[in-house]
Amino acid sequence: xxxxxxxxxxxxxxxxxxxxxxxxxxxxxxxxxxxxxxxxxxxxxxxxxxxxxxxxxxxxxxxxxxxxxxxxxxxxxxxxxxxxxxxxxxxxxxxxxxxxxxxxxxxxxxxxxxxxxxxxxxxxxxxxxxxxxxxxxxxxxxxxxxxxxxxxxxxxxxxxxxxxxxxxxxxxxxxxxxxxxxxxxxxxxxxxxxxxx
Amino acid sequence: xxxxxxxxxxxxxxxxxxxxxxxxxxxxxxxxxxxxxxxxxxxxxxxxxxxxxxxxxxxxxxxxxxxxxxxxxxxxxxxxxxxx
Numbered sequence: 001x002x003x004x005x006x007x008x009x010x011x012x013x014x015x016x017x018x019x020x021x022x023x024x025x026x027x028x029x030x031x032x033x034x035x036x037x038x039x040x041x042x043x044x045x046x047x048x049x050x051x052x053x054x055x056x057x058x059x060x061x062x063x064x065x066x067x068x069x070x071x072x073x074x075x076x077x078x079x080x081x082x083x084x085x086x087x088x089x090x091x092x093x094x095x096x097x098x099x100x101x102x103x104x105x106x107x108x109x110x111x112x113x114x115x116x117x118x119x120x121x122x123x124x125x126x127x128x129x130x131x132x133x134x135x136x137x138x139x140x141x142x143x144x145x146x147x148x149x150x151x152x153x154x155x156x157x158x159x160x161x162x163x164x165x166x167x168x169x170x171x172x173x174x175x176x177x178x179x180x181x182x183x184x185x186x187x188x189x190x191x192x193x194x195x196x197x
Numbered sequence: 198x199x200x201x202x203x204x205x206x207x208x209x210x211x212x213x214x215x216x217x218x219x220x221x222x223x224x225x226x227x228x229x230x231x232x233x234x235x236x237x238x239x240x241x242x243x244x245x246x247x248x249x250x251x252x253x254x255x256x257x258x259x260x261x262x263x264x265x266x267x268x269x270x271x272x273x274x275x276x277x278x279x280x281x
Contacts, residue, residue, distance in 0.1 A: 067205050067260075082260040083205055083280075139198070139210035153206070154259045156213055161258045 010037060013121045013178040017185040021123070024192040029129045032188055035122035035173065036091070038076060039098040042119075043086040045111025052086075055113075058105040059088060070152045070165060079152045079163065079175075087163070087175075088113070120163075121181045123174045123188065129195050130170050136191045144169045158187045199273070203256045204264050204280040217253030219243045220265045249276055 012034050021032040045051030056062040064071045064080040071078050076090040090098050099115035106113045131142045137158040152165045163175040176184045200208040250270050255263045267277040
């Protein structure tokens with residue numbers, strides 16, 4: 001992602017909690033890391049029309065067809081948030097360019113895309129205890145068989161609305177609103193105390 | 198805590214949902230022609246059955262979509278969830 005406005009430095013919303021999250025990590029059992037900010041757009045388009053296929057062709061990979069799943073884009077993710085709603089991220093595109101690129105195609109098919117890059121931030125939760133940690137505050141069935149790679153879900157972690165993304169058995173990401181990120185980070189640090197040796 | 202089956206997301210915890218009152222309350226065809234009493238009935242008066250009740254629910258912390266559910270008010274058991 002580009003550096004944005006000249007003279008201003010992009011700072012992760014959880015920069016102040018980076019050390020606390022690192023300190024709460026426990027070897028191979030649990031690691032909590034901040035993910036670099038990405039360009040993100042919220043895509044709304046009729047799922048039964050030609051829009052999803054056209055946008056998929058424009059971004060380089062088919063959009064997820066099933067509820068609560070994600071697919072990998074050439075440099076990012078496509079998460080299905082609702083019947084007619086997707087979140088498309090890109091680690092390489094400039095946010096304005098990414099919005100323009102997706103919206104150009106979506107609007108031709110009666111949909112629209114809005115830049116929400118600053119709306120959410122992300123924490124990567126890895127390790128053999130990752131799912132146990134999240135299960136302390138999440139009512140979803142997070143066992144690997146029920147929440148395998150390719151699944152994502154909008155749900156509650158503690159009191160905060162988050163998007164859970166399953167990359168692998170012991171590799172998940174939490175996408176959370178920037179304004180709730182501090183709460184979620186504090187919650188993670190507190191819950192991770194369980195696994196401290 | 199009981200699970201509610203969101204038509205889109207599947208079974209989720211009740212705390213993720215918000216309640217929207219009675220379903221199938223039609224907006225008056227000619228609102229301007231209603232008396233104050235008729236308008237009050239449209240705005241404030243709702244059925245309160247003992248038994249199955251069609252209600253609006255929103256999956257507020259999930260897909261944020263509204264759906265209609267039939268709930269038994271005696272047992273709080275959800276009998277049916279339908280999209281829109």
